[in-house]
Amino acid sequence: MIFKKHRFSNLLNPISYIIDLAIINLFGSYILTSFQNPLLFHCVISLAWVTISIISKFYTIYRHTRVTYILKLLMTQFSLFFLILFSFVGFFKQFDISRILLLKYFLIVTLIIFCSKFINYALIKKFRQVVKGNLRNVIVIGKNKKTDQLISVFKERTDYGYHFLNQFDVKDPQFDLNKIFEFITYNNVSEIYCSVSELKNQQISSIISFADNNLKLLKFIPDNKNIFSKKLKFEYYDYIPVLSLRDISLHNPFNAALKRAFDIIFSIVVILGILSWLTPIIALVIRLESKGPIFFRQLRNGIDNKEFYCYKFRSMGLDNGGDKFQTVKNDMRVTRVGKFIRRTSMDELPQFYNVFFGNMSVVGPRPHMLKLSLEYDTIVDKYMLRQLVKPGITGLAQVKGCRGEIETDSDIINRVKFDIFYVENWSLILDFKIIVQTVLKAIVGDEKAI
Structure with a gap:
């Protein structure tokens, strides 16, 4: 299926931007009709929305992002948007506009974008869960309580869109990194999850080198081992902490x-x-x-x-x-x-x-x-x-x-x-x-x- 073969995630954010900007501008034209300079209002309010969303990372949502985090993003976004919206009237001396209408506009836009955000979030999860679209093949290296919990998340939270393929036990006498690398290549694995507490430093270096040279995303289940001096990206999958080795700006x-x-x-x-x-x-x-x-x-x-x-x-x-x-x-x-x-x-x-x-x-x-x-x-x-x-x-x-x-x-x-x-x-x-x-x-x- 085309949905399983190609990722379309990178299209979601630009589309969301366009839809949200269309909402705030269309309802602005329909409700707020008393502005002396409507074009100025639309330009300022659009620029403000984009700027706030960049600062608050409003559109940076991952497949494992929790609902509470989305609520936090929405509250931050609309709190700042509210301040700029009402500041616009005083700064540009648009005193003909009714404050009641302005509040009505803000509440309607907030409600619609709130609903669209969660509907979109639910539909994407349902798409991954039912259609099995946009899946990412993953493996786990290591076997302990944390890795088992993470695998349970992969299997139970099908809405995350992760397809768990295999777990490799470091303590197994048959454990061989070269065979694991062959498995990753043959099965088109996208992401590798490692429990570093069970791996030797040389093995960690080999996995990092393989991931870098084969364009695989490498993530770690953290412990008290000091593995890198560079900054790592910290995320939660349900309640399981995960570290990402590299965060590529252009993947945003x-x-x-x-x-x-x-x-x-x-x-x-x-x-x-x-x-x-x-x-x-x-x-x-x-x-x-x-x-x-x-x-x-x-x-x-x-x-x-x-x-x-x-x-x-x-x-x-x-x-x-x-x-x-x-x-x-x-x-x-x-x-x-x-x-x-x-x-x-x-x-x-x-x-x-x-x-x-x-x-x-x-x-x-x-x-x-x-x-x-x-x-x-x-x-x-x-x-x-x-x-x-x-x-x-x-x-x-x-x-x-x-x-x-x-x-x-x-x-x-x-x-x-x-x-x-x-x-x-x-x-x-x-x-x-x-x-x-x-x-x-x-x-x-x-x-x-x-």
Whole structure:
């Protein structure tokens, strides 16, 4: 079934935003008709709602979130919304509006969104429980009272949407991490839960390394063992405490929607404002120097290691082995026009079509061709963490000087370190900084561009 195969969770938050904004604006238009400037009211109230929801994390709800937590979110959201709503009248001197009508509007909107929130919450749980949709395969490593309680939660709370597959007893003489890793890969396990009290430090390190390199979500059932110095994310599944090793910002549906909206707007501006007139010029000079297609396409690895065609302006002659060998400095396959467009990064501009269609992002780890991805995965530990987000036209590694030919293992290792830092520390401000630095490098030229 399509529901079992594909996750749609990332669509829920943007849809919820749209529905809630529609509610507060439509009822505002219907009930509050005495505003001198209705457009100002709708703009302020919409901006206020979005800002409050970001601060309060109103739309950050997980499959294991409890009803009491949702009530807390609703109370926080509407308390702040109430203050801003009534402050609007005084701040913008909208004294013609009735306070009774304003209170009526607030109560109606509150009631409708309260109800829609819980109806949506109940329907999603029922969908997982009855239709068995959007399930995540999970395993548990360790056998003790806490792991048994967690497994009971997985089995009994089917509305959480977890499909428990197996439990591995560390004390079992047949216990073998390599066999467990094979089981995880073969059965498409999404999440691994470990009781660290039963595991040796070396085993924990092996599990972490496997999870990072295979894009599996790793979580721990906490005890008094000091396993990591970094900050861990603490959650409750029913009444069972669970620790998450890594919290990826772009896995937050709001952040993902924000980045996607930015990508669409930015790519449209570039496609209409630059590529619309620059493409015919570059096409002409490419064709004058060498026969063949204007664009070059190549299979590369994207988010979740999915393959996609990455587009560039052709910078080499035909039959150049571009799918087999990476470009090196002073590469004889690169044409004279190709050298110029590569030095100024203009050859990458067609990738804005990739961004528009959702294969890539403006900023992210640079995608590698399939052959190199397989090679680097064996060289660089945690290389696959790059695939947790969409690849980018430019990235943190590139603006930090890690671009061009990869001559030694240290070149790709340093590049991946920057990529992982970006994945774990994404922010829209960081994207802006990288874009500005990329534009500056394109203007002055980059010595490492080949």
